[in-house]
Amino acid sequence: MKLTLKKESRRARVRTGHPWVFINELENIPDPKFDGQALPLEDARGRHLGMGIVNTQSQIAWRRYSTGHDAWNxxxxxxxxxxxxxxxxxxxxxxxxxxxxxxxxxxxxxxxxxxxxxxxxxxxxxxxxxxxxxxxxxxxxxxxxxxxxxxxxxxxxxxxxxxxxLSGEPLKPFWAEIYNVQYYLDLEGAQKTGFYLDQRQEHFKVATLAPDWRVLDAFCNQGAFALNCAIAGAREVVAIDSSQEALEQGRRNAEKNEVEIQFLKENVFDYFSNNREERFDMIILDPPSFAPNRRSLQGAAKGYKELHVRAFNCLNPGGILATYCCSHHVTRSLFREIIEEAASDTRRKIQIMYETGQPLDHPVIMNFPESEYLKGFVLRVLR
Structure with missing residues (x-):
């Protein structure tokens, strides 16, 4: 069997390299017996568009794995x-x-x-x-x-x-050294795959800017940014998260690395509201996704802007804001626009030190925007 794009699907993204086809873009819906198997895709003129895996239970009915005729084996x-x-x-x-x-x-x-x-x-x-x-x-x-x-x-x-x-035995947490920092990894109990490897290089890079500074690591999770900054010689480090479990793991990591970090169980927005007189030389914002789907984008944009307004208000002149967004629904251009609006509202003059994104082992594919989720800006507040 082969799948065919609808005649009216002339603008289907799969034509220009996108690997997904939604079920409403197909002329012929495959029998559910093909779910989990591979089928070729053609356009209405019979031109081969690749081989892909099929699942009629998903809105994404076909996912390309080859532009040729490779078997799924x-x-x-x-x-x-x-x-x-x-x-x-x-x-x-x-x-x-x-x-x-x-x-x-x-x-x-x-x-x-x-x-x-x-x-x-x-x-x-x-x-x-x-x-x-x-x-x-x-x-x-x-x-x-x-x-x-x-x-x-x-x-x-x-x-x-x-x-x-795979063995059926519990995987016990263990200590591991990542970029010269010791972490207690609970891979079976932590979020996603256990540790945010996509930020490991940024943890280290941002910390090189932190010596002698007062640092706030917001949404700290296990405290990776905080740990790197403390080890790099930050004068004081405050780390905030709403998860008690994450904070306990962060404290364990700090003790192992022999550094002092103040871990606080707080909602980050509330912390900024309740501590308006606090000032930091560096603030790191690395929140979970505010936009898990396209419907939530408008609310997410408001949330990101308010977060940056509050962070800018707590930064000393000459200080640094390292800010990241992990939702692919929020594009890099939109994220920058949100930050610019927050800077304007707070009347801060901001300099872009550098932009960042996914490391090389999380490659972004051209014509597949869903593969790019992580973007960031490291900014200096000039005044």
Missing amino acids: REFFEKAIMAAEQNRDEEPFRRLIWSEADDLPGLVVDQFDEVLVVQALTKAIDEALPVIIELLQERLSPREVLLRNDAPARKKEGLEIYART
């Missing part, structure tokens, strides 16, 4: 895994496979030294997991594989939610 998986590994630096902590960016739609693999954390977010990947895990074991010889198949996105594919190790 062990040989293809091995080739894709090898290519992904070759495109990464040989770090012990890295994202090894990043879904469509590595031609394996729905597969995420994070490597934490001898432990692999695997997420299967599509039906086809879920069904191929035994073969994929076998290939990963052959290439990397991990001591354990943790299946973090508890992401809400699995529900859209009609998949069950669970988290377990």
